[in-house]
Amino acid sequence: MTPQIEAGARPKSALERVIGVFTRPKETFADIGARPSWVVPLVIVLVVQLVFMVLVGQHIGWEKVVTQQMEKSSQTQNMSQEQKDQAIQMGTKFAAGMSYGGVLIGVPIVLALMAGVLMLTMSMVGGKFNFKQSFAIVTHASLIGVIAGILGMIVMFLKAPEDFDIQNPLAFNLGAFMPDGTPKALVSLASSIDLFSLWTIWLLAVGYSAASGKLKFSKALIAVILPWAVYVLCKTGWVAIRG
Numbered sequence: 001m002t003p004q005i006e007a008g009a010r011p012k013s014a015l016e017r018v019i020g021v022f023t024r025p026k027e028t029f030a031d032i033g034a035r036p037s038w039v040v041p042l043v044i045v046l047v048v049q050l051v052f053m054v055l056v057g058q059h060i061g062w063e064k065v066v067t068q069q070m071e072k073s074s075q076t077q078n079m080s081q082e083q084k085d086q087a088i089q090m091g092t093k094f095a096a097g098m099s100y101g102g103v104l105i106g107v108p109i110v111l112a113l114m115a116g117v118l119m120l121t122m123s124m125v126g127g128k129f130n131f132k133q134s135f136a137i138v139t140h141a142s143l144i145g146v147i148a149g150i151l152g153m154i155v156m157f158l159k160a161p162e163d164f165d166i167q168n169p170l171a172f173n174l175g176a177f178m179p180d181g182t183p184k185a186l187v188s189l190a191s192s193i194d195l196f197s198l199w200t201i202w203l204l205a206v207g208y209s210a211a212s213g214k215l216k217f218s219k220a221l222i223a224v225i226l227p228w229a230v231y232v233l234c235k236t237g238w239v240a241i242r243g
Contacts, residue, residue, distance in 0.1 A: 014040035021140050025203060026210040029137060033129075033211025036136035042108065045142050048149040049103045055153055057096050060161045066091035068165070114138045117227050118204065125219040127212050137207040141200055148172075148196045172196060185240035192232040201228060 012020060012031045018041060020028030056065060066088050079087070115135040122129055129137075152169040168176060168191060175191030205221035212220075 011035050017041075017140060018044065018143060021143050021203070025206045029140070029207040029210035030213065032136050032140055032207070033133055033213070036133045038132075038136045038139040041139040041143055042111070044146060045139070046103060046107060048146045049107060050100065052149050052153055053096075053099045053103060055156060056099070056166055059156055060164055060166070062095040062099075063088065063092045064161055065166050066095055068162075069167070111135065111138050111142060118208070118224065121223040121226055122208055122212075122215070122220065125215070125223045127208055127215040127220065127223065129208070129211070133211060137204065137211055141203045141207055144196055144200045144203060170196075183240075185236050188239040189232065189236045192235070197228075201225060 012028065014037065017028050017032060017037075020031075021041075056062070070084060070088060070091070112135060115131060115138045118138065119129050119131060119134040122134075148170060155169050156164050171177070173191045173194035175187045175189075175193075178187050178190055201221070201224050204224045205217055208223070209215050209217040209220040
C-alpha cells in the first residue's frame with residue numbers, strides 16, 4: 001500500500017513534519033509514509049526527556065525521588081529505618097545514571113518495539129508497512145510526549161520539590177483523582193487512561209491510516225488499541241501481584 005500523495009508535491013522538511021503532526025496530521029503522515037524518516041523526531045524526544053531528567057536532579061534531587069518511590073513501595077514496609085537509609089543511599093548513587101541511560105537506550109528500544117508490534121497488528125487488519133515506515137510513524141507520534149514533558153517541567157517548578165511525583169507529574173489521568181487507600185492495581189489501571197496516551201493512540205491511528213492511503217481509520221485504531229490494552233492489563237496484573 002502506498003499513501004496518496006499529490007503528483008509533483010514537494011517533500012515536507014523535517015521541521016514541517018514536526019509541526020504538521022499537530023496541525024495537519026493526515027497530510028503529514030501521508031508524506032511520512034511515502035518518504036519515511038525518523039532522526040529529527042527521535043532527537044527531539046530524547047533531548048526533551050534528558051532535559052527533564054537534568055532538571056529533576058537539580059531542582060528535586062535524586063535522593064528525594066528515591067525516597068519518595070521507596071515510601072510508595074510495599075516491599076520496603078517491613079524494612080528497618082537503617083535498611084531504608086542504606087537503600088536510599090545506594091539508590092541515589094545510581095538514580096541519575098539509570099535515568100539518563102533509560103532515556104538514551106530505553107526510549108529508542110521501546111519505540112522500535114512499538115514500531116515492530118504495530119507493523120504486525122496493522123498487517124492483521126490489511127495494512128502493509130515496512131519497519132522504516134512504521135518506525136517513522138511511531139517516532140513522529142511520540143512527539144505528543146514532548147508536550148507532556150514540557151508541561152511536566154513547568155509543574156516541577158510550580159510545586160514544592162517534596163510534592164512532585166516523577167512518575168505522575170501531570171494530573172491528566174484518572175489515577176491522579178483516585179482517593180488515598182485505593183488498591184494500587186486500580187490506580188495503575190486508572191493512570192493508564194491518560195489524555196496524552198489517548199492523544200497518541202488517536203494520532204498513531206491517523207498516522208498509519210494516512211501513511212497507507214487505503215487502510216481505514218477504524219481498522220488502524222483497533223490495531224493500535226489492541227497491543228495498548230494488552231500492555232495495560234499486563235502492567236495492572238503485575239502491580240496486583242506485587243501488591
